[in-house]
Every structure is written in C-alpha cells, then in structure tokens.
Amino acid sequence: MTGQYETVIGLEVHIELATKTKIFCGCSTEFGGAPNIHTCPVCTGMPGALPVLNKKVVEYAVALGIATNCRITQVCRFDRKNYFYPDNPQNYQISQLYLPIARNGCVEIETPSGTKKIRIHEMHMEEDAGKLVHNEWDDTSLVDYNRSGVPLVEIVSEPDMRSADEVIAYLEKLRMIAQYLGVSDCKLQEGSMRADVNLSVRRAGTEEFGTRTEMKNLNSFKAIAHAIEGERMRQIELLEAGKEVVQETRRWDDNKEHSYAMRSKEDARDYRYFPEPDLVPVVISDQWISEIKARQPELRPEKIERYTREFDIPRYDAELLTESWKIADIFEKTVQLCGKPKKVSNWMMGEMFRLMKEKGKEPEELDFSPEHLAKLIELSDQGAISSSVAKKVFEHIFAENADPEKYVEEQGLMSVSDEGALREAVEKVIAQNPRAVADYKGGRQKAFGAIMGQSMRALKGKADPAAVTKIIREMLDAQQ
Amino acid sequence: MANKISDETIEYVGILAKLKLSEEEKEAAKADMEKMLDYIDILNELDTSGVEPMSHVFPVNNVFREDVVTNGDGRESALANAPKRREDSFEVPRTIG
Numbered sequence: 001m002t003g004q005y006e007t008v009i010g011l012e013v014h015i016e017l018a019t020k021t022k023i024f025c026g027c028s029t030e031f032g033g034a035p036n037i038h039t040c041p042v043c044t045g046m047p048g049a050l051p052v053l054n055k056k057v058v059e060y061a062v063a064l065g066i067a068t069n070c071r072i073t074q075v076c077r078f079d080r081k082n083y084f085y086p087d088n089p090q091n092y093q094i095s096q097l098y099l100p101i102a103r104n105g106c107v108e109i110e111t112p113s114g115t116k117k118i119r120i121h122e123m124h125m126e127e128d129a130g131k132l133v134h135n136e137w138d139d140t141s142l143v144d145y146n147r148s149g150v151p152l153v154e155i156v157s158e159p160d161m162r163s164a165d166e167v168i169a170y171l172e173k174l175r176m177i178a179q180y181l182g183v184s185d186c187k188l189q190e191g192s193m194r195a196d197v198n199l200s201v202r203r204a205g206t207e208e209f210g211t212r213t214e215m216k217n218l219n220s221f222k223a224i225a226h227a228i229e230g231e232r233m234r235q236i237e238l239l240e241a242g243k244e245v246v247q248e249t250r251r252w253d254d255n256k257e258h259s260y261a262m263r264s265k266e267d268a269r270d271y272r273y274f275p276e277p278d279l280v281p282v283v284i285s286d287q288w289i290s291e292i293k294a295r296q297p298e299l300r301p302e303k304i305e306r307y308t309r310e311f312d313i314p315r316y317d318a319e320l321l322t323e324s325w326k327i328a329d330i331f332e333k334t335v336q337l338c339g340k341p342k343k344v345s346n347w348m349m350g351e352m353f354r355l356m357k358e359k360g361k362e363p364e365e366l367d368f369s370p371e372h373l374a375k376l377i378e379l380s381d382q383g384a385i386s387s388s389v390a391k392k393v394f395e396h397i398f399a400e401n402a403d404p405e406k407y408v409e410e411q412g413l414m415s416v417s418d419e420g421a422l423r424e425a426v427e428k429v430i431a432q433n434p435r436a437v438a439d440y441k442g443g444r445q446k447a448f449g450a451i452m453g454q455s456m457r458a459l460k461g462k463a464d465p466a467a468v469t470k471i472i473r474e475m476l477d478a479q480q
Numbered sequence: 481m482a483n484k485i486s487d488e489t490i491e492y493v494g495i496l497a498k499l500k501l502s503e504e505e506k507e508a509a510k511a512d513m514e515k516m517l518d519y520i521d522i523l524n525e526l527d528t529s530g531v532e533p534m535s536h537v538f539p540v541n542n543v544f545r546e547d548v549v550t551n552g553d554g555r556e557s558a559l560a561n562a563p564k565r566r567e568d569s570f571e572v573p574r575t576i577g
C-alpha cells in the first residue's frame with residue numbers, strides 16, 4: 001500500500017555561522033557559559049538600541065551562496081518578522097524576506113540511482129533566538145539570551161527530495177560545504193545545524209503536490225530519519241482512511257517517536273514582514289564577490305584531484321580522506337609534518353577508520369594531534385618499534401591522544417633490534433623446546449610456528465618478526 | 481474611498497498585537513485605521529511604476545562592524561529589567577507543553 005505513494009520533501013536548514021560575535025552587536029557567540037552572560041541592550045531588545053551588521057556574516061553567507069551555485073543578490077536588505085515569544089526579546093526577528101542574500105542554487109547528492117541535483121530556492125541571513133528551558137514541575141520556563149542574535153543562514157531547498165536517505169545525503173553535503181568553507185562547525189547536537197522538514201505524500205505518478213506539514217525540533221540525523229518515516233506513514237494512513245492532511249506545524253518527539261500538532265496559536269503564520277528600518281541596504285559589488293571567491297579555501301573536488309596528483313594516492317582513498325573536512329585536515333597536517341603521504345593515508349584508511357567504526361566515533365569527534373601520528377610513523381620507519389607495537393600505540397593515540405615517544409618509553413616497547421639479544425632469546429626457546437625442534441627437523445613445518453610464537457612472546461612482541469624468523473632458521477639449520 | 485474595518489479584522493489585529501481592547505477602544509481603533517487606509521488610497525493614486533520602493537530616507541549603504549568582541553558580561557544589566565528572575569535566567573510562564 002505504501003508503495004503507491006511518493007514522499008515529497010523540502011528542507012529549511014539553519015546553519016549557525018562561526019563568527020566571533022553576534023550578527024548585530026559585539027557580544028561573544030561562545031557556546032555554553034552562564035545564562036545571559038553574552039548579552040547587551042541590542043540582543044536583549046532594549047528600546048532604542050540599534051543593530052549594526054557584522055561584516056563577516058555577509059562574507060560567510062556569500063561564500064556559502066557561491067559554493068552552492070546560487071546567484072548572489074547584490075542589493076539585499078533585511079526585513080522584520082513580527083511575532084511574540086519569550087525567546088525573542090524584541091518581539092520581532094530581523095531576517096530577510098524580499099531580497100535574500102542568495103537565490104537559485106543547487107547541490108548534488110549521491111543516490112543509489114546516481115547523482116541527483118537538489119535545488120536551493122534561497123538563502124537568507126537572520127538572527128537566532130534565545131534558549132528556553134522548560135521546568136516540568138512549576139509551570140515556568142527559563143530564558144537565556146546568550147544565543148539571541150547569533151548569526152544564522154537559513155537555506156531553503158525546493159521540494160526535490162523523495163526519501164530520508166536523500167534528506168540525509170543533502171544535509172551531509174551542506175555540512176561538508178560549510179565546514180570546508182570554515183563558516184560553521186555544523187554540530188547538530190549543539191544546535192549549530194538544525195533542519196525543519198516539509199513533507200507531503202502523493203500517489204505515485206501524479207504531478208500535483210499533497211498538503212504538506214512542517215516538522216520542527218529535529219536535532220540529529222537519526223531523529224530526522226525517524227520523523228520522516230513516522231510522518232510519511234501518518235499521512236498515508238489519513239489518506240487511506242479517506243481523511244485529509246491538515247497543513248500544520250508538528251513537533252517531533254524523538255523519545256516517544258511521535259509528532260504532535262503545535263497549537264494553532266503558536267502557529268499564527270501572519271508575521272507582517274516589513275523592511276527593517278534600523279539597517280541600511282547591503283550592496284555587494286562584483287569586486288567584493290571576487291575577493292570572497294579568491295579567499296575561498298580548497299573544496300573537496302579540488303582536494304581529491306590534488307591528493308591523487310600530488311601524493312599519488314588512489315582516487316578511492318582520496319575520496320574517503322576528504323569525505324569529512326576534519327579527516328582531510330588531519331591528513332594534510334600529518335603529511336606536512338612527516339612528508340610521507342602514502343604512509344599517513346595507510347594509517348588513516350586502515351587503523352583509524354577501523355577504530356572509528358569500532359568505537360562509533362564521528363569525524364568531528366576525532367581529537368588526536370597530527371604531531372602524534374607523524375611521530376608514530378617516524379618511530380615505525382626507524383624500526384624503533386615493531387608493526388604490531390605501532391598498531392597498539394596508535395590505539396592509544398586515537399583514544400587519548402597519547403604521545404607515542406613517551407608512551408613507547410614508559411611502556412618499554414622499543415624494538416629489540418640488537419642482534420645479540422635476539423639470538424639469546426631464540427637460543428633459550430630452542431633449548432627449552434627439544435620436541436618442537438625435533439618435529440621441525442622431522443619435516444613438520446607447523447613446529448616452526450610454535451618456536452616463532454614463543455620467541456616473539458619472550459621478546460614481548462618488540463622485535464621485527466622477519467629478523468626473528470631469519471635467526472631461528474639459521475640456528476635450526478646450523479644444528480642439522 | 482471610505483474604507484471599512486470589520487469587527488473580525490479588529491479582533492484579529494488585536495490578537496496579533498497581543499492587545500485586549502474594550503468595546504470603545506475597538507471602535508476608536510477602527511476609525512483610526514479606516515482613516516489610515518483612506519490616506520493610503522490617496523497615495524495609491526500616484527503612478528509609481530518604475531520607482532524603486534524606498535526603505536530608508538538616507539542614501540547610505542553598507543554600514544558594518546568588524547567581527548570583534550566588544551561587550552563583556554552583560555548579565556546583571558540585562559536581568560535588572562527582568563519582571564522575574566531565577567538565578568541567571570529570566571523566568572516566564574511555561575511556554576510549550
């Protein structure tokens with residue numbers, strides 16, 4: 001039954017810009033800290049306070065617009081969106097309606113059936129609201145205006161997505177672009193990237209859109225996927241029962257895996273926008289746009305090209321290494337320190353990805369320093385530690401950013417490369433295992449493995465296995 | 481001319497502005513708003529095709545500040561005006577269920 005319906009999804013994505021100060025005042029945008037510590041008359045809406053636009057906000061928004069193939073609105077303005085809510089101290093939000101900073105863009109996402117274009121309708125600059133903490137017990141809410149006035153870019157897509165997978169691919173694409181540009185860290189958990197989902201269903205094959213609902217309060221990819229699936233089913237069940245979908249805003253509760261209609265009073269959609277009288281127009285010259293373009297850091301496609309060309313790394317590896325800005329950053333910094341791109345790539349492609357998968361760590365959560373990985377590669381190359389020890393040390397770099405030199409020294413993991421010490425250890429093992437020696441001489445190759453294993457154990461794994469093998473063979477052959 | 485503001489309209493505008501108006505106040509507001517709309521009708525008689533809408537009287541563009549923190553801890557001054565305060569937060573009636 002559900003297969004007869006197509007899901008149509010459009011997204012409004014809010015990205016918090018990584019400026020040092022708020023959009024209209026000199027208050028810090030730092031996350032956390034005591035409530036209301038980063039406030040002033042402007043961002044708490046005191047009468048008579050006047051906003052002054054942060055230039056960096058315009059530059060970041062233009063950079064995002066260029067990177068998503070939008071047309072930049074060269075004369076743009078701000079508008080006032082009027083509504084009453086305690087998180088909004090001015091009783092209006094300064095936003096953009098009539099002349100948003102960018103329009104008509106698109107990004108490409110990968111889907112099982114190939115590359116798909118998701119069109120961007122427009123992108124506008126606006127200020128964030130304060131944060132409300134609801135008290136369950138005494139019917140009050142507490143308001144913190146630290147976030148009030150933090151700059152946001154809202155990116156409005158066309159209704160081009162058809163599944164939760166496409167939505168997540170689109171969000172990942174936007175996040176990657178924003179992170180590469182350095183305009184936002186896009187942490188969903190901290191709310192620096194948020195998505196409202198507009199969803200409708202229609203019978204497969206029809207052109208006309210169904211009635212859509214908007215879902216708010218989605219702060220993880222998992223919640224977004226759940227909410228889409230839940231809302232899709234809810235709408236299909238309504239239609240199958242001969243009922244109608246009501247256009248409304250719904251709030252997704254990820255704990256209860258259910259969405260609720262928000263009361264219509266809160267959803268009074270009459271914002272009575274008008275041009276913001278306290279801010280003058282922003283005129284963005286061709287020259288300013290080219291300056292911003294020139295400053296634009298290398299994005300993923302260029303990085304993939306450069307890694308394959310400059311470092312001679314397979315394309316597949318270059319793609320994985322650049323999938324996240326954070327991983328590309330660690331890779332490049334480590335290469336710069338040790339000058340061995342292939343070795344760095346091997347460590348990251350192998351051990352690092354394995355551990356990330358095992359520990360369920362996201363790229364953004366990686367916190368080991370490139371210096372430590374570079375040192376590990378040096379130690380390993382010098383033969384100071386064996387490859388099995390190196391892997392063990394990497395686990396500690398990965399988990400607690402251990403300094404490999406210190407760690408190896410403290411744990412006594414330096415390789416035994418002294419030929420005499422190796423011979424001594426092997427000699428002892430041969431002397432203590434006459435049966436294994438006899439078996440080996442009798443032609444049983446397996447017995448060699450036992451001697452090898454015991455020798456490595458005696459050396460606590462700190463020896464080059466190839467060197468140990470060579471010594472064992474020499475000694476056993478000499479006995480014959 | 482002579483625009484008419486209906487009872488529903490004045491009710492709705494009151495809700496949007498969060499105002500509770502008495503019957504007399506409603507009638508007075510209606511009369512004021514009707515006069516304003518009449519005035520707008522006079523303006524609408526002008527041919528403004530080809531004239532760009534003006535949002536500011538000053539011919540000034542691009543007034544910016546640099547992205548530098550200039551404000552310190554504003555907690556006490558901000559909260560000095562709070563009708564109700566709890567620790568470092570404003571306290572308001574519970575908003576959402």
Ligand SMILES: [Zn+2]
Nearest residue numbers: 025027040043
């Ligand atoms: Zn402020």
